Amino acid sequence: MDRTSATRLPVINSEGERVRDKRPTISDIAKAAGVSTGAVSYALNGRPGVSDATRKRVVEIADRLGWVPSSAARSLSDGRANAIGLVVDRPARELGVEPFFVQLIAGIQDALADGPTALLLQVTDDATAELEAYRRWWAGRRVDGVLLADLRDDDRRVELVRELGLPTVVLAEPVLPDLPCVWTDDESAVSEVVEYLAALGHRRIVRVAGPTTFVHTQIRSNAFTAAAGRLGLHEARVVHADYSDEVAARVTRRVLTSGEPPTAMVFDNDVMAVSALAVAHELGIPVPDRLSLVAWDDSALCRLVRPALTAVRRPIAERGATAVRLLLDVIGGGEAAHVKTSDPELVPRSSTGPAPRP
Amino acid sequence: MDRTSATRLPVINSEGERVRDKRPTISDIAKAAGVSTGAVSYALNGRPGVSDATRKRVVEIADRLGWVPSSAARSLSDGRANAIGLVVDRPARELGVEPFFVQLIAGIQDALADGPTALLLQVTDDATAELEAYRRWWAGRRVDGVLLADLRDDDRRVELVRELGLPTVVLAEPVLPDLPCVWTDDESAVSEVVEYLAALGHRRIVRVAGPTTFVHTQIRSNAFTAAAGRLGLHEARVVHADYSDEVAARVTRRVLTSGEPPTAMVFDNDVMAVSALAVAHELGIPVPDRLSLVAWDDSALCRLVRPALTAVRRPIAERGATAVRLLLDVIGGGEAAHVKTSDPELVPRSSTGPAPRP
């Protein structure tokens, strides 16, 4: 019995008759061109070993038949999966809120667009599942490399990819000696924001940061403290939240109802800033007359609320695209190197203004 | 010369020595168990042909070595890619705004979580590129099936997947006889919204719809007109926009400054509703006192703005998960069938209230 019909799903037409799968293989091309499959392979891959005439004929036939190499066959033969992986470790609910990952993915796609490489995406909601995903992908040879986002202190993923020898690009400041990092200069952006607020007369500035375990949180917080120190803003301080609107609301409420409330607040994402805007509204504190707000990562959210939020716009998509190009390079055996993206940009809108006169 | 070292990337350790790739194959297992690779395959796949003792031994060895099947090898042999594809055809900029796709992806991942199947994602910004993506995936045998979102009139993707015989599940109302559809009952939700507004005394209601080419737009618009007719709201009408905040703002401004402005507006997404809120603010029209607003698809955006927006919450993630399960079923040779998700839910917040007394 024909093995094909027994083990594969048969392809049938509307009359229920079994038909040949229309996808051509190199042996179809070889047959049509009257050469061996080896010759076809050489011809199609631009390698020497076939005459120009044969090459031309083979390429034409391949085009006519609409041949596309079987990714499985190619992978098996050359050991490349032609795919890269990204695990997004964030609860699904929060995911939709922040534009970060979506913009990142858009940038990744941009760099992947006309190559043979595909993106494998996984959304998990805990770190162990994320590790498991990388391990499975590696073991099953499903990806040639991975992108690591949201680097933490003592990140277990780093040890893992080192141990596995899995090509990796990290979306983080260049804190790792052996893994290429792609980062955006948050430090100078933080300085710029603090200087901007100081120039408007603000002295009591509170930064509402994300979780401390993230490397970028620490970097921004340090930069914030340093900039405030440089400018003599001794009342500036950092409080921590978790990116969610609920916690941001609670923290903002506490800060604004404290003894000496700040006249300006800087948030580590857009959701927290919008949440704070609602809290100010609820407390009857006019923005920006008595309180200025700055969001990190610009988004539609910032543009659409009233007053529209002043925000720091980072080139997130660019970062994704750069990371992909670097990763493909590393996979191809190229030199690993750290890469800095273009700089963030402060987008002033209506949520910031001169500090109120005491 | 050892071919491995010539064609594959060599795996080297930190001392620069070439080491064996740690990923075990079935022949490693076979060697360790003292049986043939065929026997290992039977044992690991739970097929008859090996004794219980051998099976147990093989499974234990496989576990110990951390064996995971090579996806390429398996694909080549059984013709399955163990992946499904989703093309998101939307400009990257808009993508981050709406929660729809992100929630959809979260649901998809949920259904895929502990199976062998992966999600291939592609973001394009025109319909032709989307068709091309499906064709490439099919020709390269990269996916076993695809999900189609945002069905349009005379959608070219439908012909394509039919022609290719590519297993497909459509995220749309059951308008296609031959392709399984997964949908949410928008019609009754539209009725509910209209009845809710009518009960609050509204008679002049405007629905700001998305592009007419989308099937769901037409279905909602028809349901809206029908419900309004049933309730005798002859001044209800539908205007069209494109989901973006800019166009929504323009349309809203025109509607609100017309001769007889509506007292309630229903929007086809959250971004447009928030944009309208800003316009109302700008025109000095208090919400909900003189204008009630309802958003379609609930999101953080709706929750966070002030006043918080009344919204129709649809089970988007559930829909994604259901679609995946159905698709896996179809791929496995199961019966195709249309599936309805749980019903949408009207979430009343502060943007709707009694119609103003004339």
Place this chain on the structure above:
DNA sequence: CCCTGGTGCTTAACCGATTGACCGCTTGGG
């Protein structure tokens, strides 16, 4: 004692592409 029928393996073909080794033919140099 031979024949039959399971059981429990092994063997080998196969999936579709890549690639080192090899081979026959032409051409040119000594």
Place this chain on the structure above:
DNA sequence: CCCAAGCGGTCAATCGGTTAAGCACCAGGG
């Protein structure tokens, strides 16, 4: 005139699995 080199191919092994077919062995029945 003969041999070497180069050109343009073919051949076959290989990647890591799956699976039909075959085969050795043992138990039981006639």
